[in-house]
Amino acid sequence: MSTGILWFKNDLRLDDNPALVAAAGQVDRLVCVYCIDARFEQTVDYGEAPRVGPHRRGFIAEALVDLEQQLTERHQTLLTVRGEPEDILPRIAAFTGAGAIWAEVERAPDEAAQLERVNAQLPEGCALITTEDNTLYRLADLPYDDLADVPATFTKFRKKIEETIDNRRPVAIPDTLPAPVDLSELSIEQSDIGPWLPAEPRFAGGERAGQARLAYYLFDTDAIADYKQTRNGMLGDDYSSKFSPWLAAGCLSARRIAEQVGVYEAHETANKSTYWLVFELRWREFFHWTLARVGADLFSRGGIIGRDDRPKTTDGPTIAAWQAGRTGMPFIDANMKELAATGYMSNRGRQNVASFFARDLAQDWRWGAAWFEAQLIDYDVASNWCNWATVAGVGTDKRDNGFNVLSQAKRYDSEADYILHWLPELEAVPAKWRHTPWLADADTLAAIDYPRLASLPEAWDRS
Template sequence: MTTAIYWIKNDLRLDDNPALTAAAAGADHWLAVYCIDARHEARDADGQPRLGPHRRAFLRESLTDMRERLAACGGRLLVLQGDPSDLLPRLAATLGAERVTTTFEIAPEERDQVAAVARALPAGMLDCHEANGLYEAAELPFAPDDVPPGFSRFRRKVEGYCRPGAPIPAPTRLPPPPPGLTGWPDALPASSDWPAAGCPYTGGESAGLARVRHYFWDTEALADYKQTRNGLLGPDFSSRFSPWLALGCLSPRQLMAEIHRFEREVVANESTYWLGFELLWREFFRWILRAYGGRLFRRAGILNRQDRPRARDDDRFAAWREGRTGMPFVDANMRELAATGYMSNRGRQNAASFFARDLGQDWRRGAAWFESRLVDYDVASNWGNWASVAGVGTDRRDRGFDVLWQARRYDPDAAFVGHWLPELRGLPADQRHTPFLLPDELRRQLDYPTLATVPAAWRDAAAD
């Protein structure tokens, strides 16, 4: 009788899960295990939890859903509390397991953890599979360590030479769990311990698949994605698949296959291409992180720019994270993040640019705050985008955003600002983006902060 363990990390789904499929193949007994370890309780340099309240709730819901979906196929998920390099070898020995299967990791901390588990197990017992990307290394037209440094070159390479593999169907039956689990108490957090905290998204593969059905087939909103993707209010201006992609509740190959089915059955247009284009951006940052590793997290970044700001002004940081900078477009986005754990891509780019360039702060402090608060935090996309905005990523043009210009273009009626900044709702729409231009007495009556800094774009324009 063979026994196999599947160590789950950020791959909380049954559909298109190569590691899960491989783990179950040929096993008489099979057990899925998730470990809540010290990283789940870790704090950043500012004392903030790296796994903030919205991410915690989404993870708890995703684990609950995974447990239910596995049980429906005859399988079992066991959630354990502790270091996987300690727990998994002991569990494998207790159960007499022949192998432990998991997914390959690309970020330094996660890779170190996998390596620690491999060392703690008997040699060759840990079986790693690639997952959570559009492409596996063998499918790429370049070596993983030689990824093109710019997105346009990357896109041309992969679009011209390879296509994502077909997604693997979810199993309908799984081997039963092994005997001998009575001494292993389950540690799945209760909803009271990791509460929902106002997040608008429900974690888990079931909710992710429901979102796909809604966006692709119930509303056919995909057909207009390119025209609406820069929206700021409403449920369907964007696909909003990112929370489920971040935890592996949805597979990008699965989404790409669904885009192609939509193109065959409904319409193929710029919008359908553009959603695939955005998946390629996500893929690009994954391979950049895999190639450059820890360099992505340095202040000087991949480009080794030693002139980037070092400032860590606590007052400016607090004003930014709490939505009190005096720049309404930034403040509205930061208050949305605090309340919901979500922010549009347009908002993220502007909030990051304002922090790193206008406030002149060390960009890594802002990236760490997003890591804590974003329900869809993805290590490669978050740190890759922040590095790009800070001018230390892959884009050598070193350009920031004119936040006021962006606000007027993408929130022309100031509805988004009015929604999240109630103190400005009484102003006419054409004044909500610029309360700092109002007479002093009227500005004091608003109870809205003074502008924290003159934006860099205005200083540059004045110099010209």
């Protein structure tokens, strides 16, 4: 009987999983594996925070529980093992006589290098087969002869994509899965993820939770119909789709989301909001193919365009105050408090706290991006680092414009509702000063233990 291995990574789903479909169609027996590798113990490159922080770790744990349950219902099993894939997978391959390992392709340098290490250690006769990742398009779909031809700006990319290709259709779960393999005599111990499970998660991990959110946002509530008007909100569950946690862990397929938006448009309504949600998926797409194009350059201080005038400063107290939500700028501090408490932050918040860090505080932007890597429940390497690079002026947008954070605060939180939700101590400050508490007297700030903003950024309108 032919045997294969399915290596789950950031594709914790059965629906529209190309690696699963490929493996199921070619072998009689299948070992499904997830490796808890060094990333879960390592710290980020810029700072001392864990690469996989507690919020994302808890979400992944819930996703693994859901995946294991779904596989069990289909008479399969999931082996969750602590160890490096280049050690674990070759051992399983040798023990079972597997002829192939199927896994999602990787575009980021660290993850691609891990694939190479696994491939180098496989026993003779076992091949590593990579399938497309969680994007709308495959490389072969793109209307370019080479990755180097992918445009450097989103607008050119989007227009070319919209003119030439359709979103790739998702593939269904195979009707039956190959039989599991008895590994009881192989000395590999399953890892206990129970301690990772969160008590009160902001989002429930797992494919079924992601599918439920997709149905809720589109068909149960019609919230998508107002997406373009509400997407800059900051409080509540439905001002935006909130698909990003499930997309990041691969619990939801980008292709399935786009397909279901098409169904909604065909049966309910097609408007600027439904278009805009797919528009945002194309932004994500652009960042993924940008990472594939530029590789390690994205993670340099000068970024994609190689600027040598970006801040080099990494002032410990300044960075710590930003991380803790203790800068004295309420709009920034409230967003950072939400991030610490939930692992999530609105898109509007992310742009502003990044701009404040890289431009107003003039710190090396990579330290901020690495902090997001550690904290975000929906961390996606391409989206996170490309967005940070863009705000820092070293990304795909040649315009060198940051955000006037004070103006943004007054525009998107005019009544200070968001600020007061995360910084309730500011209720003691007169309403007219809640966005600018440094204008209050020193005794008021001391009484509520809120810091005074060290200095007004030059970019702000002093008036």
